[in-house]
Amino acid sequence: MRGGQMNTWQADTVAAQRRPVGGLVGVDVAPAIHPTAAFAAPTAAAFADLAVRRRAIDFYTRYGNPNHAETASVIAALEGGETALLYASGMAAITATIVAFGTGARVVAQRELYGGTAGFLDSIAPRLGIGVDFVHHDDLAGFDQALRTPATLVLLETPTNPLLRVTDVAAIATLARRAGAVLAVDATLGSPVNQQLLGLGADIVLHSATKYLGGHGDLTAGVAVTSNDLADRLWSDAYLFGATLSAHDAWMLQRGLRTLPVRMRQHNRSASAVAAHLTEHPAVVRVHHPSLVDHPQAELIARQMTGPGGVLSFEVRGGLEAAERVVSRLRLPSRAASFGGPTAAVVLPARMWSGMGSATVEDLVPAGLIRLAVGLEDPADLNMDLDQALS
Ligand SMILES: Cc1ncc(COP(=O)(O)O)c(C=O)c1O
Secondary structure, eight states: OBTTBOOSOHHHHHHHTOOOOTTOSSOOSSOOOOOOSBOOOSSHHHHHHHHHOTTOSSSBTTTOOHHHHHHHHHHHHHHTOSEEEEESSHHHHHHHHHHHHHTTSEEEEESSOOHHHHHIIIIIGGGGTOEEEEEOTTOHHHHHHHTTSOOSEEEEESSOTTTOOOOOHHHHHHHHHHHTOEEEEEOTTTHHHHOOOGGGTOSEEEEETTTTTTOSSOOOOEEEEEOHHHHHHHHHHHHHHTOOOOHHHHHHHHHHHTTHHHHHHHHHHHHHHHHHHHHTOTTEEEEEOTTOTTOTTHHHHHHHOSOOOSEEEEEETTHHHHHHHHHHHOSSSBOOSOOSSSSOEEEOHHHHHTTTTOTTHHHHSOTTEEEEEOOSSOHHHHHHHHHHHHO
8 A cells, every 4th residue: 555545456456346247146356258249239229329439348349348448447547547448469559549640740759669660650651641750769859859840749669679778758748748749658668567657748658468468478469548538539540440459368468467567576676687697798798778777868767667677688799690699599588579478588689670661770779689578487597598598
């Protein structure tokens, strides 16, 4: 309990609000699943009412579903937001936001973005008539300048994938507000446990829920946490775009959320231990992780984050070929594209990013960079494995 506010995570408070169904006295402790495409209305009048209701959760699952509503309310509570919309992937949440708030107008985006987001802005946004100006994540004067010309959307990502750069959300929120632009931030790497960005002035917090929120590597999902007003606007496009999360994945996501705080505590601890270990290794040139005191934004991290997250990256001597050798020799982490699950995963961003359509990969991703996402394993085991792979 903190200042009268309970810390118990929200999945359990949602369970406490459940009502008995079908004349039962007992109430489900675990959420029920509603794998139905459509819902039958009792009368023609009720059908007509549901057909035009915004964000209905009992008309047609593409419009909404009780599993969406329950899972979204848990995520909204974790982020301190009014509401949340669920999508079929993180990219669906991001692109729906860009199209809803950027079409026919101008987006100001940070240059250091996940390769898929950068790829969309570089290669698809121009075809949709969306103008994009890029500013480096730490260039506040650049954001100030860019936001002196009318803009509708500012898009940030913090910490960044794969270099763990951190962006000053409060400072850019002030500039976005002055320009009348909506501020959306991809907060996937931090999770709501390590940072609360709506409180710093973000209007929309985006996640690839495929990662920490789901937490088990067994679903693909995205989420936008925001106000009821902005959610209505996003939903008006989203139900027509049709990138709806299935009821089953929404239900699985809620299951994952029940352990999010404990998982994140372990990810934070383990990744910090592995990052510290790597800084001592002679074959490693540089380590990137928010836990490190020599991180270029250490002061901002202390203000903005309460934990560093489970993703780190490091550069090895010898560039791409040396990095490929290290990745091939590792035994514990899977050589797999995602992160946020119970087991460690490793990728070579230079190889992965070049397939995502962004024009600026070489400038942003060092060739010898290895991204390692720790899982829930003992960090001592990972350190031992890294030592043999780097030797
Ligand atoms: C920071 C970030 N944002 C968005 C995405 C895209 O998410 P998804 O793969 O769920 O579409 C990813 C995927 O790795 C990511 O790392």
